[in-house]
Amino acid sequence: MKLTGAQIVCESLLREGVDVVFGLPGGAILPLYGVMHQYPQLRHILVRHEQAAVMAADGYARTTGRVGVCMATSGPGATNLVTGIAGAQMDSIPIVAITGQVPRPAIGRDAFQETDVTGITLPVTKHNYLVMEASEIPAAIKEAFYIANTGRPGPVLVDIPKDVLQNETAEFFYPEGVDLPGYKPTLEGHPAQIQKAAKLIAQAERPVILAGHGIILSRAYDEIRELAEKSQIPVITTLLGISSFPTDHFLNVGMPGMHGMAYASMAINEADLLIALGMRFDDRVTGRISAFAPDAKIIHVDVDPSEISKNVRATVPIVGDIKRVLRALLPQVQPSLHPESVQRIEHLRIEHPSHRIRETDKLIPQSILKSLCEITDGRAIIVTGVGQHQMWAAQHYAFKESNHLITSGGLGAMGFEVPAALGAKVAHPDKPVWSICGDGGFQMTLCDLATAVENNIGVKFAIMNNNFLGMVRQWQDFFYDKLYTATSYTGNPDFVKLAEAYGIPAIRVTDKAQVEASIQWAEQEPGPVLVDFMVEPEENVYPMIPAGESLAEMIEEPYMDYSPLAQAEGRA
Amino acid sequence: MVTMTPRHTIVALVEDRPGVLNRVSSLFRRRGFYISSLAVGKSEQPHLSRMTFVVEGDEDTVEQVTKQLNKLIEVIRVSELNEEDIVVRELALIKVHASATTRSEIMQLVAIFRANIVDVGPQSLIIEATGEEDKINALYNLLRPFGVRELMRTGRIAMSRGTLEGRGERGAVQTNGASGGDRS
Numbered sequence: 001m002k003l004t005g006a007q008i009v010c011e012s013l014l015r016e017g018v019d020v021v022f023g024l025p026g027g028a029i030l031p032l033y034g035v036m037h038q039y040p041q042l043r044h045i046l047v048r049h050e051q052a053a054v055m056a057a058d059g060y061a062r063t064t065g066r067v068g069v070c071m072a073t074s075g076p077g078a079t080n081l082v083t084g085i086a087g088a089q090m091d092s093i094p095i096v097a098i099t100g101q102v103p104r105p106a107i108g109r110d111a112f113q114e115t116d117v118t119g120i121t122l123p124v125t126k127h128n129y130l131v132m133e134a135s136e137i138p139a140a141i142k143e144a145f146y147i148a149n150t151g152r153p154g155p156v157l158v159d160i161p162k163d164v165l166q167n168e169t170a171e172f173f174y175p176e177g178v179d180l181p182g183y184k185p186t187l188e189g190h191p192a193q194i195q196k197a198a199k200l201i202a203q204a205e206r207p208v209i210l211a212g213h214g215i216i217l218s219r220a221y222d223e224i225r226e227l228a229e230k231s232q233i234p235v236i237t238t239l240l241g242i243s244s245f246p247t248d249h250f251l252n253v254g255m256p257g258m259h260g261m262a263y264a265s266m267a268i269n270e271a272d273l274l275i276a277l278g279m280r281f282d283d284r285v286t287g288r289i290s291a292f293a294p295d296a297k298i299i300h301v302d303v304d305p306s307e308i309s310k311n312v313r314a315t316v317p318i319v320g321d322i323k324r325v326l327r328a329l330l331p332q333v334q335p336s337l338h339p340e341s342v343q344r345i346e347h348l349r350i351e352h353p354s355h356r357i358r359e360t361d362k363l364i365p366q367s368i369l370k371s372l373c374e375i376t377d378g379r380a381i382i383v384t385g386v387g388q389h390q391m392w393a394a395q396h397y398a399f400k401e402s403n404h405l406i407t408s409g410g411l412g413a414m415g416f417e418v419p420a421a422l423g424a425k426v427a428h429p430d431k432p433v434w435s436i437c438g439d440g441g442f443q444m445t446l447c448d449l450a451t452a453v454e455n456n457i458g459v460k461f462a463i464m465n466n467n468f469l470g471m472v473r474q475w476q477d478f479f480y481d482k483l484y485t486a487t488s489y490t491g492n493p494d495f496v497k498l499a500e501a502y503g504i505p506a507i508r509v510t511d512k513a514q515v516e517a518s519i520q521w522a523e524q525e526p527g528p529v530l531v532d533f534m535v536e537p538e539e540n541v542y543p544m545i546p547a548g549e550s551l552a553e554m555i556e557e558p559y560m561d562y563s564p565l566a567q568a569e570g571r572a
Numbered sequence: 573m574v575t576m577t578p579r580h581t582i583v584a585l586v587e588d589r590p591g592v593l594n595r596v597s598s599l600f601r602r603r604g605f606y607i608s609s610l611a612v613g614k615s616e617q618p619h620l621s622r623m624t625f626v627v628e629g630d631e632d633t634v635e636q637v638t639k640q641l642n643k644l645i646e647v648i649r650v651s652e653l654n655e656e657d658i659v660v661r662e663l664a665l666i667k668v669h670a671s672a673t674t675r676s677e678i679m680q681l682v683a684i685f686r687a688n689i690v691d692v693g694p695q696s697l698i699i700e701a702t703g704e705e706d707k708i709n710a711l712y713n714l715l716r717p718f719g720v721r722e723l724m725r726t727g728r729i730a731m732s733r734g735t736l737e738g739r740g741e742r743g744a745v746q747t748n749g750a751s752g753g754d755r756s
Contacts, residue, residue, distance in 0.1 A: 118591065119594070122594065122598050123598055126645075127645045130590075130591075147645060180645060181648050182587060182644070182646055182647050182649075304643070305639050305642070306636065306640050309632065309635065310636060313632075
């Protein structure tokens with residue numbers, strides 16, 4: 001039996017095991033929505049803005065490891081996906097975006113709601129397709145899913161003209177495999193390189209592991225832990241590497257870089273070997289490259305060959321899937337101890353206790369996040385936006401579970417926190433999902449509170465409300481003579497009333513004493529809730545290594561108590 | 573044009589599909605790689621084209637160029653050719669002003685360079701020249717005093733010599749990112 005292009009899309013999605021799709025219809029993709037009722041297994045979640053569709057698909061993909069799927073119509077629908085697609089590309093997230101296009105005869109004629117979506121998304125997708133025949137849809141979708149979630153994952157866009165969806169029919173035949181001669185990811189590390197790596201590890205006196213997002217993407221949690229414990233190597237986790245290794249593990253040193261723990265950055269600079277696993281030496285990690293880890297040899301493992309020696313030259317490069325490379329490496333690693341190195345980092349930690357929160361009666365985001373961590377036992381899925389609240393969440397939420405920090409790392413897209421949390425909660429209805437919002441980012445995507453209500457997606461929204469674009473204000477504070485130009489949000493709405501207008505229970509917290517009760521209240525509410533934390537408006541994130549600078553220019557918290565008594569408390 | 577930046581010849585075998593050239597050129601633009609020439613045409617295999625790039629930059633740049641090209645799904649294979657062991661050609665069309673008095677002098681130059689005159693007009697000639705870039709440059713420089721009205725060059729195409737057969741078109745350097753993925 002012949003099926004229409006639209007039916008073929010749905011059949012293909014079912015063959016890929018898709019159970020949920022985030023989208024918003026419009027003219028060019030309407031034929032697809034027209035047949036959706038025939039496929040009740042495909043749950044469609046209607047969003048209020050296409051950016052939410054792609055970011056929800058992102059949150060779904062990050063928390064499941066499966067491909068997230070979103071849909072939008074041509075023109076503005078598709079262009080609204082672009083920010084989310086770019087973020088997925090930067091953070092290596094498997095997404096398939098399906099967009100409607102104007103009918104074939106109208107393409108190239110500036111038709112209503114026509115944009116060159118494959119052209120626009122070309123630099124921000126792993127690959128994309130414009131499918132011009134219904135019979136070509138199955139292969140395109142098969143390849144899209146395969147490319148999205150193999151090798152280094154990434155977003156793939158499939159653009160389909162309206163007449164291909166609606167008027168064309170073809171026999172449905174779903175291919176078993178793909179024929180992509182130009183796409184053969186290297187998964188197994190080269191044995192000689194792995195041998196060299198084992199030798200470097202055996203020789204090192206001050207090795208550290210730099211654990212990146214690749215650990216999470218290849219689910220190599222057990223392997224990294226075994227490597228760290230077998231050789232007693234401290235583990236430093238990048239922003240996206242957080243929760244790849246238990247935060248409370250005695251070998252976990254924390255996040256390095258611009259707002260990382262001072263001692264983590266120091267440990268890197270004193271190291272004689274960096275074992276970089278699935279991380280890409282981002283400028284937020286390295287600061288000024290010429291001053292980064294001056295004494296260290298580097299073992300760099302990544303599934304993407306182009307990441308190796310892109311920013312920092314590797315001594316021993318290994319191309320491959322982290323889990324497979326570590327499995328091959330582990331038997332060759334000799335058990336060892338690095339007591340001096342571990343003690344040295346402990347000493348740095350006492351001298352530069354960036355993980356500590358200053359004592360104050362004021363309502364500061366750091367202590368809110370610490371309370372949240374305690375009340376949720378470090379087991380909530382934490383979804384953040386971008387800025388100060390993101391850094392504080394990275395610094396003060398001690399993750400006990402793997403892959404529980406969902407954040408826009410590479411692109412740094414404000415507004416991510418709302419839709420990505422919806423996607424995470426749809427994927428994990430039984431787990432607590434907290435969306436840690438800035439008042440700036442929240443207003444970029446808050447329209448999708450309606451999506452939460454409509455589908456009863458029980459995300460807990462916590463706004464760190466300082467009535468500022470906080471991180472930008474901090475830069476103005478440090479580097480632009482405290483001129484708070486265009487960062488003060490004097491016209492913020494009453495977020496509690498706003499939430500209530502959507503039918504979401506909400507409370508405002510103005511006092512430190514209310515924090516715990518408010519979090520407990522939110523936890524007990526079954527559906528979506530919102531807590532508006534009116535935090536100290538001019539609180540800064542410390543430490544900070546200014547952009548393009550080295551560790552020597554690090555700014556530490558000025559009012560931190562460095563007295564001998566405080567030092568004696570050590571890990572307080 | 574003579575430049576101090578080292579030049580590298582990269583050959584890519586790509587799928588012959590709409591948009592491939594766009595993907596490749598977009599990659600060069602957004603990563604800030606400088607291409608001094610790019611030539612594309614069909615290969616010996618159906619549905620596959622071969623592109624020759626001349627890239628300016630240091631070794632690290634060329635390494636990134638080849639790795640990034642390899643990431644494109646429609647790029648099948650990328651090789652950096654060893655400059656010592658390649659045959660290099662470029663085709664140029666040069667329209668030069670030619671009066672009755674200068675025509676014979678120009679024709680002599682054309683003969684010396686083993687180029688061809690492919691069009692004769694009352695006031696101009698079109699010359700077709702093939703060879704390595706240096707030869708084209710030399711001919712062009714000699715023709716300039718006569719008044720070059722138009723110059724069109726195809727950019728370099730290159731092939732590794734038959735003495736390297738068995739090593740395939742990869743020439744001396746493997747760049748597909750497998751087996752350790754690095755030349756260090």
